[in-house]
Each structure stands twice: as structure tokens, then as C-alpha cells.
Amino acid sequence: MATITDVAALAGVSTATVSRAFNGKSTVDPLLAERVFRAAGELDYRPNGLARNLRRQVTTVLALIVSDVENPFFTSLARGMEDTAQTAGYSVVLCNSDDSADKERRYLEVALQERMAGVVISPSGPVDGVAMLRDRRVPVVAVDRPVPGDAGGTVDQVLVDNRTAAREATAHLVAQGYSRIGCLTGPAGVATADERLDGHRDALAAAGLPAAPQHEWHADYRPLGAREVAREVLDGADRPDALMVANSAMAIGVLEAMNERGLRPGRDLGLIAFDDAPWTRAVTPPLSVVAQPAHSIGSEAARLLLARIAEPDAAAVSTVLEAHLVPRGSSRRD
């Protein structure tokens, strides 16, 4: 591949002039610039980004590390981040930690080694990769889940008020006339799962309904795990008459189990789930959901990250966005 030296030689100028022309820096004689660009075109020259970054000591690449690329919530978040990063001239690379502390660590190493400009991460598990970045002064923003041991608020975050959202979801089921309302949430210890369960309990308490530990279940935030749990729940003696499900992937498993048993959402089991995935309008009746502003979370995270890159020593800010209820047929008794 052609280098800056080749271009300089062909254009009959110095490498410095080529560099200046390509970066629009300083004033360079229009005539020479013309010659430079023609030579570059002829040689099909592309500046070597590696060399450029090495020299500048910065890259314009951001990393987004998520726990599950197949989860629509995260792909939507990714698009949000991408959209605002693009306009600032940054590219976004998407990395899938698969909720494995190992993979997460590997990607963090890559981000470090490649000297990426910053990282947005949904911290997976109790492992603390974020601290490592923070300590090394790599700009980092946490999304979706708060940083495990960061009581002091030393890192930027974009979170959702899960507890309130979950409370509204269960309160909605109460308002619709359901009274034995269960909660299927994510793995215990994962912040979003715990918060959504707390919100559910809040709503029951507020409605004067008794706490019902036997109507609380945990699964792995994925369809298969949720299906197993749902089968037991549906076949059990003390079946709830409604269910608040903590994400849309698990709702798939629940619907599958209901399908197997010929149960209809709304009529046989009131249903509401977190995340407004596209398919939720395709089921019959349409699934009531708690819509998280995934796209906004992504763009807000990008904004915070860019701000931190620009000003590494500013105080950490924690943004909390609201989710909102989208009632549909699956939470109507009919």
C-alpha cells in the first residue's frame, strides 16, 4: 500500500506538505494541495491509521461491551450510541461479553491494548473490570447496571429507574384486577433483576396485597431458562393469575410454555414484561410492556463518554432515565 512518502515523491513535495494537506492544517498552497491530492488519488493512498494514532497518542474508536448481543435491548442501545458517536467522528465497535467475566476481561484488555478512546460497558456480574479502567484513567461509562462497588460515584453511569418502572408494571396488573401476581426476574445479584423484584414488591405492598415469596422466581434472562421455570409455575398448585417478567427474552419462554398448555395471555394469565421488542406486537393478544429508552440510553452514554474524554477530571455524573408503561392486551382479562 502506498505511503505518505510515495505520495510526496510523486507530487514532488515533502511528506510534511502531504500531511498538512490531508489534515487541512495550516495554510498550504492550493496549487500544491491540488498536486498532492492528484498524486494520492493516482496511488490510491489511504493514510495509515495505525501510524497516525501512534503518533497522536489517541484513537477515535469507542468500545461498547454488552452482556448479550442477541438481546434487542442492547442492539437498540448500540444504535443509539453509534448514532451520536458517528456525528462526533468516532466509530463504535460492539463486543459481546456473553455475561462471562472472562470474555469481558478479554475485551477490556483489547480496548486497553488498542488504546481505544473510551468504553461503554454493561458490567457483567460482580467482577470489577470497570475499576481497572477507571484506575488507568481510561474514560468509561457504565450502562444498564450500576458499577458493583462504586458507592462513591466515581464513574459516569446511565441507568434506568427500574424499581419505579417495575412498581408501575405490577401496579398496572393490580389495577386490571389481578390479585395473585408473581414476578419472574433475572439472576439474584444482578442489579436490574433485584431492582425489578423490589419494585414488584413495592407495588404489592402499596396495594395491600400480601408479600408472596412463593410467587417470586429467578431465571437467567434468557428464553430457555425462563421456559423451564414457567412450566413449573404453570403446572404448580398455587398458580399466580398474572406475571411481571423482567425482560422480553424471558417473556418468550413464558409465552412458549403457555402455548404448550393452551393458555391465553390476559385471560388465563395476565402478563407484562420489560423491553419493547418489535415482536411484542406480533403475539396475540399483544404483549404489555415496560419500554426502556434503549436508544436514548445509548446516545446519552456516548455523550457522557465524549464529555469525559474531553474533560477527564470532571465530576462523575449519573443519569437516570425513565421507562414507561405500554399497556396492551396481555394485561387485560377480557
Place this chain on the structure above:
Amino acid sequence: MATITDVAALAGVSTATVSRAFNGKSTVDPLLAERVFRAAGELDYRPNGLARNLRRQVTTVLALIVSDVENPFFTSLARGMEDTAQTAGYSVVLCNSDDSADKERRYLEVALQERMAGVVISPSGPVDGVAMLRDRRVPVVAVDRPVPGDAGGTVDQVLVDNRTAAREATAHLVAQGYSRIGCLTGPAGVATADERLDGHRDALAAAGLPAAPQHEWHADYRPLGAREVAREVLDGADRPDALMVANSAMAIGVLEAMNERGLRPGRDLGLIAFDDAPWTRAVTPPLSVVAQPAHSIGSEAARLLLARIAEPDAAAVSTVLEAHLVPRGSSRRD
């Protein structure tokens, strides 16, 4: 951040020795190696990947450029590619072209500038970014859609036998007793859309059913566009009794329109769609699908790409994988 020089100084050796120790190259005295690693640990040293790549003239980063990150087919493909790339020590960065020639071009530029080791791309539209890569001798593999003007077969490809798969899908509907079978496919001119339509026609012809141009529709491979079309189809005078839908995103739109009208898949309208997305088992009755081996496509693409990187001048190979029918309730009249 600490550099190799710092480590060398602290360990009391030369930078060459540090480099050798870190790369496991050559034989380095265990005693010295020990000193090196201790110094590195103390300084929290991370090799600078930029400098390394600049020196080595190669990176270990692969790009995957897809037309829609929110499409489960592509996220599944991404995971497949990632899985095999990882084991070879490569990372994968996922880029979203959004079916825009502009964005695609921008990402190709980035791949070029950052000197990525190779690119897997689902070519969007008739624009020919692939040729650019090929001409610059950047290893590239096309997936999902064949390269527009590549009759000569100069670039590696991983494709699916769409025509056969579509034929089987429509033949299945015929076998189930449907007779006025329509086809909702993607944008005309997009290879997968055209091929699936062709397969549909094949099946009708083979069954002795008349060709029915008025029962062929195009939409944009997304839910909203498909919903609009589906509304017209369902409200029209000459409504088909079954529909072969060319991807799962559009199936969402169709199901939504059916929902609005109280129509039940299978009974009121036989339905089969491409792509075995997780949610297809959540609808009632479950959606019959043509399952593309998305994960395999990804891993095969990675394999081909790594092979091409190792041997740039080998003959191009074109792999065609089979999709398979997964009959479920939506194609049963009951």
C-alpha cells in the same frame, strides 16, 4: 501509561528482552523473564497494540459489516463469526451499514485506514464496495448476498440456497392444503429477495398452480413496511389463503396486521417465514419457519477469511449452505 522502555529500565534489561519475554519468542533466561514480568506487573504495563501493529504491519482485528444489527439473523451470524475468530486470536468488530451505501463506504474506509486484517460483509445494494477491497488485496468474504457484479467468482462467499429453501417453504404450504399462496418478499433487486420469490414461483409451478403476479408483494425487510403491505393484502378483494414471508422482521408486521383484524395464523391465513428468531415460538400458534444456519454462516465466513489471510492468492471459494424447514402451527389449517 508505562512503555516497554520503562519496564526494561526497571527490570534492568534491554527492551528487546522485554519484547521477547512478552511474546514467548526465542529462549529467554527464566530468571530474567521473571524479573521482566515482575517489573511489568509493578508498572501495570500493557503492550501498545498500535505500535505493535505498526511494526508488524498486521492487525488481528476483523470487521463484520451488516445491513441491520437489529435483525436476529445478523446478530446470530455475528456470534458465529466471533466464536471461530476468537479461537484464532482475532477480535471482531461489528459495524452497522443500515443498508446505506454511504455508511457502508464509511466503514470500509475505516477498515482500510485501521488496516484491519479482513472484512466480512453482507453487500448492501448494488454499490460495489467489495471490489474496492478486492482490488486493494484486503481479504474479504461476502455473506448472505452475493457480490453484485462478480460473475467470475473472484471473491469468497458464504451463501444460502434461498431458492430451494423458498421452494420448499411454499411447497409445504401447498402440501398443507393451501391453494392461493402469496409471497411477501424483500426489495426488488436485493438478491435474497429475488431468489426467494423465484423459489416461491418454482413451487407454484411444480404444483400446477397458476402463476399469480397479483399475489406477489415487495417490502423493505422491516416490520413497519411489511405491516402496511399486509394491511392492504388482508383487506383486498383477492386475499390469498397463505403467505410465504421472506424474513422474520416482516413476519412481525404481518402478524401485527392479522392481530388488528382478529385473524389467526394457520386457520385464516397459512404462514411461513424465513429466519428462526427466538420469538417465533412465542406466538400462537407457533410460526412455521425456514431456519437459516446463521451461526454456521458466520463461523464459515470466519474460516474462509482466515484462510484467505493466510493464503491471499488461493482460488476464491463459494460455500452454499442449506436452510431447513421447521413446520409449526402457523401452516396448519386445523
Place this chain on the structure above:
DNA sequence: TTGTACGCGTTATCAC
């Protein structure tokens, strides 16, 4: 306005 020359951090070549 343009050119010369150095350094970014690493690896590879060559002596020792």
C-alpha cells in the same frame, strides 16, 4: 508557505 528531522512504542536483525 515549505522542508528537515525527530519521536511515538514496538519488533526484528544483527552482532556479541
Place this chain on the structure above:
DNA sequence: GTGATAACGCGTACAA
């Protein structure tokens, strides 16, 4: 087995 040292391709003082 180890240590100097020269690249890799680019940006930018500094000098002209």
C-alpha cells in the same frame, strides 16, 4: 541468551 539499533508511517517543532 542478550543488547544495540534500525525500521514501521505519520505528525509536528523548528528552521529556512
